[in-house]
Amino acid sequence: MRAQGKHIKISSILTHLYFWALVLMIISIPLSRFMMSVAQFTLSGIMILEFMSLENVRKFIGRYPFYILIFIIIPAAIYWTYESLVQIFKKFLRKENLPAIVFLSLFILHLIGLLFTVDFDYALKDLRVKLPLFVLPIVLTVSKPLNRRQFHSLMLFFVGAVLAGTLISTYILFTQDINNLREISIFISHIRFSLLIGIAIFTLAYFATGQAGYGRLLRMLFLVLIAWFCLYMVVSASITGIVVLFIALFVIAVHYTLKKRNLYSRMATVILLLAPVIIMVFIMGIVTDVYKMNKVDFSGLDKQTEQGTLYWHDTTNLQTENGHFVWIYVATDELREA
Known part of the structure; x- marks a missing residue:
């Protein structure tokens, strides 16, 4: 019973570490490439420990005196890691994980490309950039899935990180001599940042509905944040992000319009969809002329x-x-x- 209690406690600790490593990763996406890499290696380590028989490790360590463990602990750790990886890939390589396996195969294609490259420095740099294609499909499919509350918390951390990025960029815009609006995005590419803002907008839009289960004050706050993100995209002339945002809105509107049987409801939906598009195109034309x-x-x-x-x-x-x-x-x- 005591061993079982310890196992449950260790499993609970690993679950909490896994969640906070995910938090570190998701807030690093818009703010820090370095911490993004740290989070991925942390998630990999937690996953290996999760599939490792920690009880056998404890017994092994208690079996030998310290002066012997110094010489055998490293080979033993390598063997335990190997056993854990075997269990991980057995669980990963299933029919249910076919989409994740496809993502992983993209990284394998880059590995195969090493056989034909002449610029290994760039190839290794490209592999480092593509490392999430290898790590994340495995980690997210073999680890314990998040519950609804954890997922909402994770996405709120993401929204907070994007908000911090927009506030920092706005501060730079108004306090420094900027020749190009792209320079205000100091953490990642301005195009990638605008796409992340789009994800944050749709996340907040869902949270602002009654389905997400948040109170009235929080839903109003979410709407204010949506307005701020939209304003930031216009001020920063994030053309790519705005275009992608409206394409996504168009697809969603078409989906819900086709569900409606009433002709007048469909026409009203189309008008409501086209009106902001026309207004936004007009505004973007003005913004483009100003900054051209x-x-x-x-x-x-x-x-x-x-x-x-x-x-x-x-x-x-x-x-x-x-x-x-x-x-x-x-x-x-x-x-x-x-």
Whole structure:
């Protein structure tokens, strides 16, 4: 009974460690590549321990004196890890896991590609980037699935991390001299960040419904966060994220429209769908015009006008109008005469 109690306690500890490692991973997606890697290795270690017979390990350690364990513990640990990996892959390689196996095969294709590459430095870097394709399908399918409450908590941590990323980017936008809006996304690519914002928006949209089981105040907070994320995407001119967001909204709207049998309900849904799309396209056109910059070779600017008046070029001022730099080709004398 005591051994069984210890086993249950260790299993409970590993379950909690697994959840918090997932939290570390999901908040690292928009904020830290390094911590993302740390979380993946942590999850892998927890998974190996979960399938390892810890009771046999305890008995093995208690069987030998310390001076002998120093020499045999490493080979024994390698053997225990091997046994654990065998059990993991036995559980993973099942028909029910076919989608996860497909994801894993993408990583295997990259491994096979090493046979044909001449740039091993780039190949190894690419494998490191693609490592989640190997680790996550195995970890998420063989470990104990999260319950509803844990999953909601995990997604709220993700939303919080995305919110932190948008606040930091907004602070950079208003406090630093930015030449390109892409520079405000300091943690990951601005395109990837905009896609993560889209995921956060849909997550909050679900949580804002009554089905998720949250109170009225929390649902109102979720709606405020949705509005903030949408505003951020417009201000940061995240074209890719906005396009993907509207494509997803369109697919969802079509799905629910086809479910409705009433013709007027279908027409109303289509109108409600098209109205924000048209408005957003109009707004994005304005935003694009504001931030558009035509390429100019500052070293080849004309020195004087046709009348011989010297031009004044302020190449440090990046203010534009319809994509044209305002403070180049300025001839003040001719402007006064005009």
